[in-house]
Amino acid sequence: MKSNRALYTAAFFAALLILWQGLYFAFGPRVLTPPWTTFANAWGMLKMPDYWPDIGESIRAFLIALLIAFGIGIVGGVLIGTWRTCSEVLEPLLVNVNTVPKVALYPVILLIFGLGMWSKVVFGALHGVIPIMISSIGAVRNVNPIYVQCGRTMHLTRWKMIRRIWVPACVPELFSGLRLGFSLTLLGTIFGEFFASQKGVGFLLMNAIDLRNIPTIMSLILILIIFAVLSNSALLAVDRRLHRHEA
Amino acid sequence: MTRYGWVRLGIVGGAGVILEILCRASVIPRLIMIPPSEMLVSAWQILFSGEIKNDLYFSLVNIALAIALSVAGGFLTGLAIYSVPLLRATLEPFLTSYSSVPPIVFYPMLIVIFGLNRIPQIAIAVMFGLVPMAMNTINGLYRIRPVFLKVGRAHRVSPLASVFRIKLPAAAPYLFTGVTLAVSYSVIGVISTEFILSASGIGHQISFAYDNYDNRAMYGLVVLLLAVSMLLNSTLRYYSQRMLRRWAR
Numbered sequence: 001m002k003s004n005r006a007l008y009t010a011a012f013f014a015a016l017l018i019l020w021q022g023l024y025f026a027f028g029p030r031v032l033t034p035p036w037t038t039f040a041n042a043w044g045m046l047k048m049p050d051y052w053p054d055i056g057e058s059i060r061a062f063l064i065a066l067l068i069a070f071g072i073g074i075v076g077g078v079l080i081g082t083w084r085t086c087s088e089v090l091e092p093l094l095v096n097v098n099t100v101p102k103v104a105l106y107p108v109i110l111l112i113f114g115l116g117m118w119s120k121v122v123f124g125a126l127h128g129v130i131p132i133m134i135s136s137i138g139a140v141r142n143v144n145p146i147y148v149q150c151g152r153t154m155h156l157t158r159w160k161m162i163r164r165i166w167v168p169a170c171v172p173e174l175f176s177g178l179r180l181g182f183s184l185t186l187l188g189t190i191f192g193e194f195f196a197s198q199k200g201v202g203f204l205l206m207n208a209i210d211l212r213n214i215p216t217i218m219s220l221i222l223i224l225i226i227f228a229v230l231s232n233s234a235l236l237a238v239d240r241r242l243h244r245h246e247a
Numbered sequence: 248m249t250r251y252g253w254v255r256l257g258i259v260g261g262a263g264v265i266l267e268i269l270c271r272a273s274v275i276p277r278l279i280m281i282p283p284s285e286m287l288v289s290a291w292q293i294l295f296s297g298e299i300k301n302d303l304y305f306s307l308v309n310i311a312l313a314i315a316l317s318v319a320g321g322f323l324t325g326l327a328i329y330s331v332p333l334l335r336a337t338l339e340p341f342l343t344s345y346s347s348v349p350p351i352v353f354y355p356m357l358i359v360i361f362g363l364n365r366i367p368q369i370a371i372a373v374m375f376g377l378v379p380m381a382m383n384t385i386n387g388l389y390r391i392r393p394v395f396l397k398v399g400r401a402h403r404v405s406p407l408a409s410v411f412r413i414k415l416p417a418a419a420p421y422l423f424t425g426v427t428l429a430v431s432y433s434v435i436g437v438i439s440t441e442f443i444l445s446a447s448g449i450g451h452q453i454s455f456a457y458d459n460y461d462n463r464a465m466y467g468l469v470v471l472l473l474a475v476s477m478l479l480n481s482t483l484r485y486y487s488q489r490m491l492r493r494w495a496r
Contacts, residue, residue: 008337031359088251093258099431099480103439103450104472107457107465111279180346187349194351194443195454209355209444221352232347 033218042219042226051204058200061117062189065124069185070178073129077136077177082166087137094137098130102188106195120192120200127188128181135177139170172242179235186228281466289467290474299452299468306437306448307475309365313372313433318426320373321380325425326410328381329388342382350374354440363446372436376429383428387421388414416494423487430483434476449475 017035024034033041045051080087106123113119143166151165193202201220208216263283269275270282281289293299328334328342350371357367391414399413415422441450449472456465 005336005340008333009340012337012341027360032356085251089254089258093255096477096480099427099476100473101431101435101438101476103435103442104453104469104476106442107453108280108469110457111462183347183349186347187351190349191351191439205352205355206443209358212359214359217355221356224352225348228347228349229344232344236343 029214031214033215037215038218038222041215042222045216045219046223054200054204057117058189058193058202061120061193061200062124062186065121065185065189066128066182068121068125069128069132069181072125073132073177073181074136074174076129077133077174078140078162078166078170080133081137081140082162087141091134091137094130094134098134102126103191106192110195115198120189120197120202123192124185124189128185131184132177132181135180136170136174139173139177140166142173143169172239175235175239175242179232179239182235183228183232190224277462281462285463286466286470289463290470291467293464293467294471299449302447302449302452305365306441306450309369309372309437309448310433310479312365313369313376313437314430316369316373317376317380317429317433321377321425321429322384322422324377324381325384325388329385335385342378345378350436351439351443354443358444363444368437368440368445368448371440372433375432375436379428379432380425383421383425384418387418387425390421391417419491419494423491426487427480427483430479431476434479438472 020032020035024032046055080090102123105126109122109126110119113122147165147169148161151161156164190202193200194206197203201224205217205220208220266275266280267282267284270277270280328338353374354367354371357370361367361370395413395417396409399409404412437448438450441448442454445451449468453465453468453472456462456468
């Protein structure tokens with residue numbers, strides 16, 4: 001069964017590649033480049049030193065955004081989740097704020113933080129932080145009450161309750177939230193680079209759109225997708241490991 | 248309203264008042280932010296002067312089309328994946344990593360293929376919204392208690408009737424989660440593509456005002472957009488909860 005699954009997935013990817021090649025035959029080089037050429041272009045791009053400053057800038061912005069989103073999301077979520085009144089008050093508010101299209105706030109962020117690194121960092125973090133916070137509140141709330149009662153019986157201090165009971169009991173759920181936050185933060189950072197930026201992968205992509213440079217557009221998209229899928233698979237593997245006791 | 252609701256309202260109102268004071272006292276310069284009261288006035292004027300009627304209409308039609316396509320397409324995709332084991336085995340690994348790729352990166356290609364009109368924008372919005380709907384549909388269908396299906400079989404319910412009478416109501420909470428996600432992703436997809444490259448739409452107008460240092464119009468439009476999306480979401484939540492309550496009886 002397991003090997004069958006891998007076979008199906010491989011077949012699916014093969015079908016995707018064939019579809020891609022078919023699209024190329026249908027629309028021609030004015031619209032897209034064929035799979036093999038795109039892979040070669042992307043590889044060539046990664047080998048050339050010209051693009052590394054931009055790639056480095058994007059990675060740096062993304063990592064800082066991720067750190068902020070994870071930090072505020074988890075600490076805030078756990079604090080709110082363990083304090084009942086606070087979570088009753090704040091959770092509906094967070095859920096509401098989360099449905100707002102954050103794109104609308106981007107010009108506001110640009111005005112406050114100016115063009116450059118910090119705007120995209122803040123914008124990326126803004127995308128990730130609330131979903132992480134909401135899922136952290138949920139994770140804390142879903143902890144089996146027996147554990148908490150056990151801690152109370154042993155007269156643990158608040159700090160020890162958090163460290164010894166809450167955190168170990170909700171790490172798997174917290175991690176699932178982080179995985180979600182990871183992709184949203186990536187989306188936010190790239191979008192930030194699209195709209196107003198002088199450096200970074202999103203900026204290169206936007207530039208290539210203006211120049212109608214199809215090979216560059218395709219290779220950059222491919223690099224982004226491969227990065228996203230690889231990091232997501234790694235996170236997913238960890239996620240499954242953490243959750244394996246539950247099934 | 249409950250006590251918690253009042254506290255919540257107090258927090259939001261308090262934040263607004265503090266912002267107002269900071270702006271009026273020029274702690275926050277006008278170049279960065281105008282006082283919230285002026286934002287509301289500007290939003291009101293923009294809405295009733297009719298100057299953005301066409302853009303508002305353009306965006307709303309796109310959002311509506313995107314929602315319809317993602318919800319219908321997502322549900323059918325979910326149903327197909329649930330009922331055909333081969334599809335499930337093939338597509339599931341793909342679906343879990345799909346959400347990690349921001350569909351917005353395909354926008355440039357779609358513009359080249361379809362031209363600069365509403366089609367690429369709706370397509371991006373559907374790419375955002377369809378998969379969460381499909382995944383929630385699959386989730387919901389798998390969590391139907393087997394007893395329900397057995398009762399249906401015992402009563403010789405036809406396959407079509409079993410979809411409408413048993414599967415839909417039983418999976419409803421998950422379906423509504425999917426619809427909520429599809430709605431907010433459709434809004435995000437349409438507005439963000441308008442920001443990047445578009446000839447009309449609310450997102451385009453906001454970015455136009457930003458480029459022209461027209462803070463008053465920009466903040467008014469932002470408030471308007473937030474109001475539209477909140478209205479959409481709260482209406483949806485109200486009706487879905489009412490329907491769930493009716494089915495729960």
